[in-house]
Amino acid sequence: MRLTTALSSTISIALLCSSLVAGGKQASPDQTPEPSPNPPQTYGILLFRAFELLDVFGPLEALSLLATRTNLTLYLLSETLSPVSTQPLLPAMNPFNSTFFPTINPTHTLDTAPLLDVLIVPGGLGTRSPYLNLTLEYIKTVYPSLDFLLTICTGSALVAKTGLLDGRRATTNKAAWNGSIANAPNVHWVPRARWVVDGNIWTSSGVSAGIDATLAFIKEYYGREEASEIADLMEYVWHEDPDWDPFADVWDVPGA
Amino acid sequence: MRLTTALSSTISIALLCSSLVAGGKQASPDQTPEPSPNPPQTYGILLFRAFELLDVFGPLEALSLLATRTNLTLYLLSETLSPVSTQPLLPAMNPFNSTFFPTINPTHTLDTAPLLDVLIVPGGLGTRSPYLNLTLEYIKTVYPSLDFLLTICTGSALVAKTGLLDGRRATTNKAAWNGSIANAPNVHWVPRARWVVDGNIWTSSGVSAGIDATLAFIKEYYGREEASEIADLMEYVWHEDPDWDPFADVWDVPGA
Numbered sequence: 001m002r003l004t005t006a007l008s009s010t011i012s013i014a015l016l017c018s019s020l021v022a023g024g025k026q027a028s029p030d031q032t033p034e035p036s037p038n039p040p041q042t043y044g045i046l047l048f049r050a051f052e053l054l055d056v057f058g059p060l061e062a063l064s065l066l067a068t069r070t071n072l073t074l075y076l077l078s079e080t081l082s083p084v085s086t087q088p089l090l091p092a093m094n095p096f097n098s099t100f101f102p103t104i105n106p107t108h109t110l111d112t113a114p115l116l117d118v119l120i121v122p123g124g125l126g127t128r129s130p131y132l133n134l135t136l137e138y139i140k141t142v143y144p145s146l147d148f149l150l151t152i153c154t155g156s157a158l159v160a161k162t163g164l165l166d167g168r169r170a171t172t173n174k175a176a177w178n179g180s181i182a183n184a185p186n187v188h189w190v191p192r193a194r195w196v197v198d199g200n201i202w203t204s205s206g207v208s209a210g211i212d213a214t215l216a217f218i219k220e221y222y223g224r225e226e227a228s229e230i231a232d233l234m235e236y237v238w239h240e241d242p243d244w245d246p247f248a249d250v251w252d253v254p255g256a
Numbered sequence: 257m258r259l260t261t262a263l264s265s266t267i268s269i270a271l272l273c274s275s276l277v278a279g280g281k282q283a284s285p286d287q288t289p290e291p292s293p294n295p296p297q298t299y300g301i302l303l304f305r306a307f308e309l310l311d312v313f314g315p316l317e318a319l320s321l322l323a324t325r326t327n328l329t330l331y332l333l334s335e336t337l338s339p340v341s342t343q344p345l346l347p348a349m350n351p352f353n354s355t356f357f358p359t360i361n362p363t364h365t366l367d368t369a370p371l372l373d374v375l376i377v378p379g380g381l382g383t384r385s386p387y388l389n390l391t392l393e394y395i396k397t398v399y400p401s402l403d404f405l406l407t408i409c410t411g412s413a414l415v416a417k418t419g420l421l422d423g424r425r426a427t428t429n430k431a432a433w434n435g436s437i438a439n440a441p442n443v444h445w446v447p448r449a450r451w452v453v454d455g456n457i458w459t460s461s462g463v464s465a466g467i468d469a470t471l472a473f474i475k476e477y478y479g480r481e482e483a484s485e486i487a488d489l490m491e492y493v494w495h496e497d498p499d500w501d502p503f504a505d506v507w508d509v510p511g512a
Contacts, residue, residue, distance in 0.1 A: 053316055053317045054314065054317035057312075057314075057358075058313075060356075061308075061313075064356055067352070069352065070354075071352040072354045072356050073356065074356040074357070076358060094323075096323070096325065096328075097327060098323035098326075098327050098328045099328075099329045100329065100330040101320075101330070102316060102330070102361075103361045104359075105339055105358075105359045175491075207317065207490040207492065208492040209491050232431070232506050233431050233462070233463070234462070235429070235430060235431075235463050235465050235503045246493070247488065247491045250488050251488070
């Protein structure tokens, strides 16, 4: 999606209405957002060694169901076209020598990736790899052409390395909080949040929180009814409140 | 895992204790099950065209985290070694002509599949395919050698075609209830259940319910502490009660 005249008009009307309806960005009188007239259509998700499975497939489950209700395209992006494994890079990260690592196939390399409306960056142990320079360069380069950047879990710690989160509010995995925020002092880390929206960057808390962030994104741009029906089809109890975050307490996040 | 003398002894003691502790299958006095002394180690999951993403990757997320705490092996099984796509077989199942279909790589064909402790059968639109005879034959043939069979979502409708669920209690996806149970009149379908255990067959309700069923399975055979910590690492609010099922009402399941 690129901003069209129609969407610009809607935004203008919404801005106008916001003086009439309290808190009313694109809000109808009952505060339920209306679907965007020109919602995102093209999604890319980054894959890298030792990504976290549910960070990828929680959001993709919700979006796959959305794709049965509107036309969507998904690209799976990685540095090469080789299947991407969830196997950790370091044996120390697999202390019981398990063999439990699905592999997923990219559709495009970072060099051949088509233009995207939305880029999703998952988390996982792989975000700690020192070998992700091409991936970081891609995120930084592609960001100005995106409509939205979504990070799941420690995907925000990866994106923070590009500087794109500097000066922004963001959140990340609560179990891995201290390590994730340590090298990104210029980000306004929100310690109690299921997800955070700052401008066109959405960051979610850990793992399952990616499902709630994605449903909130669907609600915002495709309508609440779509999001609610998708949650019901997933038999998932959707957490609609971005401030709901019991895991800030479970993991004793400083400042929560 | 095969039943060892040690495990048989434990079962005998547990059966003995069950007369002393109400409802006490392998229960300690506070009703918290103890971890099995010889829990399952080798898992296989079936992949077929148009499987439901989260049916596979919800359980595998929980088990992947378990695999960092004990030695586990995962095999991904399909009729051939070709990457398995989530794309529906029929264009009518993709009414907006979306292109939103990840592909996953099997590790073994059904012919070369190693012996398993646990077989997981996911659901999805693909379970309605008339071309799954080899898969059905595999399930039927391998079942006697398994310690456990787990189905997620409409995976139970697929397994029901083999006759293995006849005379057993089972559940399935609540949004697809009527279609799923229609051709399996000899199964005792439970209309309100997040998951159902009958003997060594566990059946879950739709999609996300697979996460709760898997966590319950982990609790039963690896201990409650492992299951609880894994749920917390996933930042997932674990539903521990198998009878908790708001989606039986959402989808107006007959008899619920």
